[in-house]
Amino acid sequence: MHELSLMDAVRELALEQAALHGAGRIAAITLRVGALAGVEIEALRFAHAVVMANTIADGSRLEIEAVPAECFCAACGQPFAARDGCCDCPLCGRISRELLRGRELQLASLELG
Numbered sequence: 001m002h003e004l005s006l007m008d009a010v011r012e013l014a015l016e017q018a019a020l021h022g023a024g025r026i027a028a029i030t031l032r033v034g035a036l037a038g039v040e041i042e043a044l045r046f047a048h049a050v051v052m053a054n055t056i057a058d059g060s061r062l063e064i065e066a067v068p069a070e071c072f073c074a075a076c077g078q079p080f081a082a083r084d085g086c087c088d089c090p091l092c093g094r095i096s097r098e099l100l101r102g103r104e105l106q107l108a109s110l111e112l113g
């Protein structure tokens with residue numbers, strides 16, 4: 001389950017940020033998760049509980065900020081929603097390989113204290 005190693009990296013970053021701000025506790029962690037990031041939210045929640053145990057983020061809330069996938073059609077000059085990862089333009093039917101967003105898995109924000 002790669003969610004564990006992803007969450008491991010999130011923990012490192014979160015603890016680093018908390019230390020920078022002199023925080024003794026992390027109350028909540030918000031992750032930005034793209035629709036095509038290839039992670040299961042349930043698995044992320046499980047991984048979160050596992051990797052945060054015995055750290056200052058133990059018992060913290062995990063907030064997920066879902067990012068829909070969006071492609072750009074060069075022919076139409078328009079972005080469009082890439083539902084289910086299908087990147088064919090709804091206007092002209094061309095396949096776009098320009099994914100604007102939807103693959104991110106980032107630490108969006110922390111609630112410290």
Ligand SMILES: [Zn+2]
Nearest residue numbers: 073076089092
């Ligand atoms: Zn198009």
